[in-house]
Amino acid sequence: MINKGIISEEDVEKDSNYCYLKLVSLRKVTQVFDEYLQKTVMHRQLHRKVSYRHLIRLECYKLVKDLLAELRIPPF
Incomplete structure (x- = not known):
């Protein structure tokens, strides 16, 4: 998804102890995964x-x- 430009560095919340996807990005990931499962x-x-x-x-x-x-x- 990174190579396709769906998710970028701005979609990730970073700190010294963690790295999480933002809520909007998580929705993108689940949507793309659901579309893949429908193939x-x-x-x-x-x-x-x-x-x-x-x-x-x-x-x-x-x-x-x-x-x-x-x-x-x-x-x-």
Whole structure:
């Protein structure tokens, strides 16, 4: 976001012990992140387009199934 010029040095509150995003900048970050999560990609197994948000949810379901020993997910 810095490289794209969405956030600059003025958007950060700096002191000797901390460095925080200002409230306006935090809204910019969450808006851009939400827009990114709405982008779609082709799912390999479903053979249809799904959003990144839905893809994360599907991966969480697989993780839960692995923890419950219903499905074995191979490690990386």
